[in-house]
Amino acid sequence: MKIAHLSDLHICQKSRPKNLEKVRMLFEYALNKKADHFVITGDIVHLGEAEDFNAFRQALNEFDLLDSNRTTLVIGNHDIFGGVYLAEDILTFPQKCMAVDYQKKLLEFKNFFFETYENTLFQSADDTYPFAKIIGDIAFIGINSTRPYSRFKNPFASKGMVDDAQIKKMNRLLSRRELTGKIKIALIHHHFQKLGKKKPAFGSSFLINLESIGGKLKKKKRLLNVFRRHKINLVLHGHEHQSGHYQSKNLRFMNGGGSIDNNEPDRFKLNFIKVNPSKIQCKVKTIAYKDAFEERAVHVREPVMIS
Numbered sequence: 039m040k041i042a043h044l045s046d047l048h049i050c051q052k053s054r055p056k057n058l059e060k061v062r063m064l065f066e067y068a069l070n071k072k073a074d075h076f077v078i079t080g081d082i083v084h085l086g087e088a089e090d091f092n093a094f095r096q097a098l099n100e101f102d103l104l105d106s107n108r109t110t111l112v113i114g115n116h117d118i119f120g121g122v123y124l125a126e127d128i129l130t131f132p133q134k135c136m137a138v139d140y141q142k143k144l145l146e147f148k149n150f151f152f153e154t155y156e157n158t159l160f161q162s163a164d165d166t167y168p169f170a171k172i173i174g175d176i177a178f179i180g181i182n183s184t185r186p187y188s189r190f191k192n193p194f195a196s197k198g199m200v201d202d203a204q205i206k207k208m209n210r211l212l213s214r215r216e217l218t219g220k221i222k223i224a225l226i227h228h229h230f231q232k233l234g235k236k237k238p239a240f241g242s243s244f245l246i247n248l249e250s251i252g253g254k255l256k257k258k259k260r261l262l263n264v265f266r267r268h269k270i271n272l273v274l275h276g277h278e279h280q281s282g283h284y285q286s287k288n289l290r291f292m293n294g295g296g297s298i299d300n301n302e303p304d305r306f307k308l309n310f311i312k313v314n315p316s317k318i319q320c321k322v323k324t325i326a327y328k329d330a331f332e333e334r335a336v337h338v339r340e341p342v343m344i345s
């Protein structure tokens with residue numbers, strides 16, 4: 039199976055109108071490269087608004103990706119709390135976060151993309167996370183790493199944590215018979231290690247980057263122990279807007295956070311993961327905006343009519 043991994047799309051028709059079109063270009067590019075399955079690890083939308091979830095839903099549908107066998111999604115902090123774009127939004131952001139019904143948002147996300155949750159295993163029927171989806175030799179494990187808002191402990195609503203209840207359920211889910219012998223790929227929004235050392239440039243993306251700086255994953259050792267105990271083969275994540283792979287204490291990680299919003303102008307990043315029973319190959323593909331356009335022309339070309 040060839041997996042295309044994207045993250046942190048930050049679709050926002052109000053403030054970032056080009057992002058949705060860029061996502062379409064990445065879908066087309068990956069499909070031209072024969073991707074079998076798409077994984078998107080959160081921050082699909084920027085402001086957490088229904089119109090942007092619907093626009094993304096529409097894009098998935100256009101490429102026949104609104105299907106559990108083709109796409110797996112996990113939630114990011116922006117999908118719940120939204121974010122700030124203009125400097126003045128900082129002042130109203132805490133009130134906005136306090137008004138958010140966290141559990142309701144988790145459920146709404148699942149309902150928006152319900153087709154992608156078909157044939158998915160949960161520990162109880164009303165759970166949103168964790169989940170397991172088995173496709174052939176692979177078991178995708180979906181985890182929610184967003185942390186509820188707190189004025190002091192999580193003031194930008196960007197920090198991550200996997201709570202006790204989810205850890206318990208993960209242990210039970212990962213012990214299920216259906217997962218025996220499967221290649222296990224964990225999908226989570228928050229990063230475990232930072233890839234980028236560059237300071238964010240001051241500009242429109244400064245505020246998003248500011249959140250990433252404070253967006254640590256709390257109690258990550260406990261989560262890493264669960265991954266090791268259950269022999270997770272690969273962890274796919276985003277949150278930090280960089281793409282790359284790294285290894286830490288027998289665990290492999292890929293960050294797809296730089297798919298669209300990265301430090302290189304006019305460049306996309308797309309993670310490709312080729313999974314065979316004996317090995318997993320990870321590759322970060324850098325695509326020039328111009329080349330993606332050319333690939334697109336190939337993909338959408340009309341058949342030549344011969345009269």
Ligand SMILES: [Fe+2]
Nearest residue numbers: 081114115277
């Ligand atoms: Fe994020």
